[in-house]
Amino acid sequence: MILQKTRLWLTLYFIVTAIHLDAIAMRLHMLQNVTKALLMPLLALYLLSAIRHLRPAIFRNLLLTALFFSWAGDILLIQEQYFLPGLGSFLLAHLAYIGFFLKVRYTNHPLPLCKYPFIFLTEIVVLAFLFFMLPYLGSMRIPVIIYAVAISFTLLCAMHAFRLGEQPMGWYCIAGAILFICSDAAIAVQHFYRSLPAAGIFIMTTYCLAQWAITEGSCRYLKSRVKA
Template structure:
């Protein structure tokens, strides 16, 4: 006979993705070119990240250090989401997300030494250098140092996530490490689209592509935490 808590945990696990997708869609399609309902964006953009935090919180089977730092990264991401919604909040948002990536970087070193596999670091360094070279003429002088610092932290996070995955091989945690690596790649993709839209050329339906890849990245990073096995 199943315990009531097991029932509610199962219900939560299967309901949360649908609630999260609904919240994300309301946030994405509440911009000036869509529903034109600013209040929806101010409610559902942070709410979507809060739901991902709740999802990560429920995954209690991982090593404490990794779980703690992933949650710290998600909280900093929430702060960044809120900052970016306000006029003049770009630098504050940039700093919040930089701290989020540093937290994820620490999380991904919980069981894997930093840069113990060099190939992902070379790959993401080359990608970051190419991206900066394309965007640099459009980056205002006051933002150049913060943008470089942010790109370095983002690339390091993605590279370490891939390092963790490559080091796991066929180990039991390889699935979770794979989610982390995919999350890092999606974060790079999302921020590349955001940077192109802001510093190079406006993108059609930018909010759709930037936010969908952003929340997919965060979901993958949250899923990199191991779920505690449920007992019957």
């Protein structure tokens, strides 16, 4: 029964995602807004259904915090004038994800090894993108830089949270963090540089897959702790 309910929430999440993408393509703004507001609550219900009774609760609470601030960011970004508060809300979401991955890393024994080449590669890519975007950011320069640093740390923390050879569920989280960066990079280009064809569909496809992948990988890891 619990497994069926868990699958139901996840199925509903992907159905609403598909409807949302169709609404973007057909420019049905009201339907876009309604479905966008439903996405993170459905993913949170999937998360709660999958790991409701797992302890310690700090893991679950950090993930729920990330989804809550992501939901708040989704709502705020519906209106252009709330771009900065929306960015701030997503910053808090990434801080919660960073807290989750650090918690996983430092309760994971033996401790996962540092992957220095990936650290340098990630930061080089982020810095190159920022240098490209800087002339176009105007008064938003500092907030965007802070956010870019935070999202790069989400990826780095996901990379270093798991022993990937033994814990392949970590790849879900890494893929999710990479997709999140792709989504946010497209938002930055669209908002500050130039309009992109089918930008809304690309942004929301990568975003919805990112949130699912991080949640899925996290749930699989937390379930594996119980079995171990």
